[in-house]
Amino acid sequence: MKRLKTLGLTTLACAFACALSFGAAPMQAQDPGPLKLDITRGVIEPLPLALPDFIAETPQAAEYAQQISEVIAADLVGTGLFREIPSSAHISQVTNFSAPVSYADWKAINAQGLVTGAVGMDASGNLSVKFRVFDIYAEAPLGSGLQLGGSTTSWRRIAHKVADVVYSRITGEGGYFDSRVVFVSETGPKNDRLKRLAVMDYDGAGLQYLTDDNFIVFAPRFSPTGDRVLYTSYENGTPQIMMLDVGTVTRTRLPVPAEAVTFAPRFSPDGQSIVYSMSTGTNTDLYRMDIATGQNVRLTSTPAIETAPSFSPDGSQIVFESDRSGTQQLYIMPANGGEARRISAGKGRYGTPVWSPRGDLIAFTKQNQGRFHIGVMRTDGSEERLLTASFLDEGPSWAPNGRVIMFTRESQGASGASALYSVDISGRNLKRVPTNAGASDAAWSPLLK
Amino acid sequence: MNAGQYISGAGHLGLIAYMLFGGLFLRPERPEDVSVQEVALISESEFAAMVERSTAPENFAEAPQLQAPQTEAAPDVSPTQEASPESTPPVTPPPDAPDAPPEPQTSVTPPVEVTPTPPTPQAEPEISLEDPGANMPDIPDQRPTPRPVPRISDQVVTAPEPQPEISEAPVEAANQDSESPEVVEEPVEEAAPQETTTEIVTEADRPSGMTSSPRPKSRPANLAAQAEAAREPEPEPQQQPQEQPREQPQQAQDNTDAVAEAAAAAAAALAAESATPAAPERPTGPPLTSGEREGMRVAVSQCWNVGAMSTEAMRTTITVGVQMNEDGTPQNGSIKLLSHSGGSEAGASAAFEVARRAIIRCGASGFPLPVEKYAHWRNIEMTFDPEQMRYK
Numbered sequence: 115m116k117r118l119k120t121l122g123l124t125t126l127a128c129a130f131a132c133a134l135s136f137g138a139a140p141m142q143a144q145d146p147g148p149l150k151l152d153i154t155r156g157v158i159e160p161l162p163l164a165l166p167d168f169i170a171e172t173p174q175a176a177e178y179a180q181q182i183s184e185v186i187a188a189d190l191v192g193t194g195l196f197r198e199i200p201s202s203a204h205i206s207q208v209t210n211f212s213a214p215v216s217y218a219d220w221k222a223i224n225a226q227g228l229v230t231g232a233v234g235m236d237a238s239g240n241l242s243v244k245f246r247v248f249d250i251y252a253e254a255p256l257g258s259g260l261q262l263g264g265s266t267t268s269w270r271r272i273a274h275k276v277a278d279v280v281y282s283r284i285t286g287e288g289g290y291f292d293s294r295v296v297f298v299s300e301t302g303p304k305n306d307r308l309k310r311l312a313v314m315d316y317d318g319a320g321l322q323y324l325t326d327d328n329f330i331v332f333a334p335r336f337s338p339t340g341d342r343v344l345y346t347s348y349e350n351g352t353p354q355i356m357m358l359d360v361g362t363v364t365r366t367r368l369p370v371p372a373e374a375v376t377f378a379p380r381f382s383p384d385g386q387s388i389v390y391s392m393s394t395g396t397n398t399d400l401y402r403m404d405i406a407t408g409q410n411v412r413l414t415s416t417p418a419i420e421t422a423p424s425f426s427p428d429g430s431q432i433v434f435e436s437d438r439s440g441t442q443q444l445y446i447m448p449a450n451g452g453e454a455r456r457i458s459a460g461k462g463r464y465g466t467p468v469w470s471p472r473g474d475l476i477a478f479t480k481q482n483q484g485r486f487h488i489g490v491m492r493t494d495g496s497e498e499r500l501l502t503a504s505f506l507d508e509g510p511s512w513a514p515n516g517r518v519i520m521f522t523r524e525s526q527g528a529s530g531a532s533a534l535y536s537v538d539i540s541g542r543n544l545k546r547v548p549t550n551a552g553a554s555d556a557a558w559s560p561l562l563k
Numbered sequence: 564m565n566a567g568q569y570i571s572g573a574g575h576l577g578l579i580a581y582m583l584f585g586g587l588f589l590r591p592e593r594p595e596d597v598s599v600q601e602v603a604l605i606s607e608s609e610f611a612a613m614v615e616r617s618t619a620p621e622n623f624a625e626a627p628q629l630q631a632p633q634t635e636a637a638p639d640v641s642p643t644q645e646a647s648p649e650s651t652p653p654v655t656p657p658p659d660a661p662d663a664p665p666e667p668q669t670s671v672t673p674p675v676e677v678t679p680t681p682p683t684p685q686a687e688p689e690i691s692l693e694d695p696g697a698n699m700p701d702i703p704d705q706r707p708t709p710r711p712v713p714r715i716s717d718q719v720v721t722a723p724e725p726q727p728e729i730s731e732a733p734v735e736a737a738n739q740d741s742e743s744p745e746v747v748e749e750p751v752e753e754a755a756p757q758e759t760t761t762e763i764v765t766e767a768d769r770p771s772g773m774t775s776s777p778r779p780k781s782r783p784a785n786l787a788a789q790a791e792a793a794r795e796p797e798p799e800p801q802q803q804p805q806e807q808p809r810e811q812p813q814q815a816q817d818n819t820d821a822v823a824e825a826a827a828a829a830a831a832a833l834a835a836e837s838a839t840p841a842a843p844e845r846p847t848g849p850p851l852t853s854g855e856r857e858g859m860r861v862a863v864s865q866c867w868n869v870g871a872m873s874t875e876a877m878r879t880t881i882t883v884g885v886q887m888n889e890d891g892t893p894q895n896g897s898i899k900l901l902s903h904s905g906g907s908e909a910g911a912s913a914a915f916e917v918a919r920r921a922i923i924r925c926g927a928s929g930f931p932l933p934v935e936k937y938a939h940w941r942n943i944e945m946t947f948d949p950e951q952m953r954y955k
Contacts, residue, residue, distance in 0.1 A: 146850065148884065148942035151860050154951050156867030156921075195871040221927075226920060249916070251923040252895070286913025287873035472874070499954060517874060539874070540954040 158542075160197035161284065163190060164225035164250075166208045167201070168243070171234035178241055178266065179233035182273040186229065188317070189277035189291040193518075194543030196284075199225050211244065220250045227256075229280050240265055243272050247283050256283040270319060271562070278561070290513040291316060294559040295520065296334045296343050296360075299323065300532055300552035307552075311345060313360065316513070316558070318548035324363055333509075333555050337381045340559040344379040344388060355379040355390050357405075369408035378421045382449075383429040389413070389449075391421040400434060402450070413451035422466045425449065426493075427473040433457070433493075435465045444478060446493070457495030466509055469493075471560075472516035475539065479508040479521075488521045490539055501541045505530075509554065514561045520547060522554040848936045858931045863945060866925035869917065869952045876913035879906025880948045883918050889937050891929030893922050901944065918947045 167183040170176035190196045205219035211232040220228055231245030244261040248254070260279060262272050271292055278289030299312040311324035311331050324343065325331055334345040343358045347365075355376045358365040370376045370392065379390040382402075389402045400413040400420050414420045418438035425432055426449075433446045439456065442463035447454035458464040462482025469476055473493070480487040480500065486507040491498040506524040513520070517539060524532045532554040534547035547553070851859075869877065886897035898919045903911035922945070932940050 146939050148944045149851065149856075149859075149940040151856065151863070151943065151945045153860060153863050153867055153918075153945055153947045154949075155864050156869045156947075156949070156952055157865065158870040158952070159868055161868060161871040226924070249920070251920050251927075252916075285871050285873045286876050286909060286916070474874075 163196045163227045168231035175233040175235040185273035186277045217253045288515040290515045297556040298554045335380045336559040338385045346377040353377045389423040424469045433467045470516040477510035511558045520556045866921035873913045875910030877949045879910040879914045881914045882946045891932045893926040
């Protein structure tokens with residue numbers, strides 16, 4: 115018995131020593147490493163922003179400070195990506211542009227972003243607007259502060275530019291607020307519409323008419339620099355493409371055959387040439403014209419109707435619609451002509467394709483089962499998504515940042531009217547663009563300089 | 564690492580060597596003394612006569628009232644006999660007189676007038692004649708303490724004191740020279756009413772089970788210090804029972820020294836190897852359960868708002884590293900972009916801002932992570948993949 119006990123204790127001693135010696139290495143390598151998690155599901159909701167009114171540094175600037183603040187808020191909230199926290203809920207009051215930000219107060223009301231600014235006016239009556247954007251939870255400014263200046267008549271543009279910067283710093287992509295839209299303003303009954311070209315800010319403000327209503331006009335398109343507009347006019351009795359200088363509001367006839375029917379023009383990305391459709395008899399093909407020389411090059415030569423061309427952002431390709439397969443479908447071909455490949459593959463008819471400014475998507479109109487849709491697809495025709503559906507949706511146009519699409523929606527019936535709508539490419543935030551009358555054929559300008 | 568292997572190898576070799584040759588070095592144990600007891604052979608007639616003579620009287624079941632012995636009749640007991648330090652407190656008192664045959668009814672009385680003058684450090688307990696049972700010396704190993712009585716009655720009956728053995732047959736006087744008279748115990752079939760009590764004591768009132776279970780101690784922080792402590796001589800010998808042989812404490816001391824030496828050697832090797840403070844401050848503990856991981860994932864997902872994320876960022880999968888505080892809050896300054904795929908640098912930067920905002924916002928009050936597993940989530944790498952959140 116005693117011997118057994120001795121054996122047990124000795125064994126215990128050896129086991130303890132072995133455990134310590136072998137346990138040394140595992141304990142030394144005991145750090146289990148970082149915990150790895152895969153986050154694949156999130157939430158989609160407007161980001162709460164605090165947008166206190168900009169501070170008026172002079173009494174004369176008070177009115178502009180208020181209006182600029184309102185436009186900034188309207189721009190940001192109108193995207194559907196942001197939600198403004200009412201000023202009545204603010205704990206901290208921004209009374210000094212240079213005062214430090216009390217992040218805790220803004221966190222308390224769940225503000226994730228903060229925009230502070232001040233508006234001043236010098237002796238000559240020019241406005242100066244300075245602003246900062248803060249990431250509340252990071253407790254750091256998003257970029258450095260900026261200051262913009264301009265005349266009092268351009269206060270809206272200043273406000274849009276401020277909103278563009280805020281949008282860009284928070285979302286990581288460019289804004290589209292400081293842009294304009296050219297469209298066809300429509301008045302009168304449906305069977306006797308009066309149409310004329312008009313241009314306005316993207317939000318409907320600053321409306322200006324470019325043509326009178328003596329002739330039917332349609333399908334206006336901005337140049338890459340936004341200083342010219344191509345459109346189609348019945349001024350000569352038949353549809354013919356025209357070019358209009360926005361600054362001087364002077365129009366120019368393009369060197370196309372006088373007897374030909376030309377329509378659906380669009381600028382190339384470099385603004386040096388245009389691509390358009392020309393009908394001769396029952397055939398319609400695509401042509402490319404050098405604006406400077408007036409030289410025309412035929413791009414397609416089929417018995418089908420090919421129209422609605424749109425350049426890719428790099429200018430190397432053209433997407434267009436054609437019924438060469440029997441129904442309207444979308445095709446892509448080289449910018450100088452050549453073999454075209456069909457990219458649309460779904461049921462229904464596809465038309466009016468427009469290449470995204472970012473080059474990744476193509477927006478289109480789709481008619482299927484008596485309904486019209488605005489949709490997008492990748493340039494190879496994959497991942498087609500329909501964003502809208504109504505009695506008649508057509509004519510998509512991309513915002514400068516490639517995030518929003520504006521299009522025409524016409525209501526049903528004899529009293530139906532056309533209106534402009536915009537939708538996010540996610541399919542959310544569908545809303546009507548305010549116009550003073552009926553509107554159609556919207557074309558978004560690039561960001562203004 | 565090598566030292567640990569050497570120690571392990573040495574330990575194993577030692578174990579194998581012990582198993583092979585350990586018997587050679589061990590001193591053979593001294594065989595226990597064989598106790599010889601002489602028995603007498605009796606015939607059947609003698610046995611019958613003995614049984615007839617020892618037939619129990621009718622009142623055997625009732626314990627006779629013990630009469631206080633007459634002091635005059637009690638013989639004087641020599642102090643030298645009682646003061647012997649080797650004498651074990653007797654249960655059966657010695658006979659009244661060495662020569663006179665004891666009276667059966669009175670011979671069970673304890674000795675009277677015990678002179679409590681033993682010079683030994685262990686004072687003999689006083690024995691009172693008025694209540695012999697109350698002041699009986701505590702003999703722990705003689706008879707177990709009666710357990711709580713479950714029987715309920717209208718009157719309390721205390722357990723009878725251990726009754727001395729009543730021998731029917733004349734017994735020869737014990738040899739006073741014997742060091743420890745043999746204690747004879749026989750079970751008493753019927754002696755007194757069973758123990759009862761007047762109140763019910765339930766398990767709820769007095770739990771008999773363990774109120775707390777012992778937990779294994781955590782790994783000592785300083786094995787070397789404990790090993791040193793184990794080297795110190797144990798203060799136990801004074802608490803050891805005197806009747807234990809002296810060899811066992813010495814042997815235990817030797818074994819303890821062996822364990823302490825082994826622990827010290829291993830701790831020294833460990834300390835030498837772990838010179839860098841790479842070991843975590845607290846025990847690693849088991850890894851996070853799937854539920855705990857899912858809870859963390861859901862907590863971050865609730866704040867991962869991709870609604871305002873750019874299209875480019877929506878195509879970018881990023882991996883973000885963050886160091887956590889023990890209270891479950893992230894160290895905001897430690898959040899960094901580790902890698903990205905599927906998008907541009909601008910998209911990765913935008914996606915990182917959204918992810919960082921999610922971590923900070925939902926971690927402000929602490930993520931639901933078990934603090935005892937802090938070592939497992941001290942550093943977290945989160946991969947934000949917006950594939951399922953894209954427009955489709």
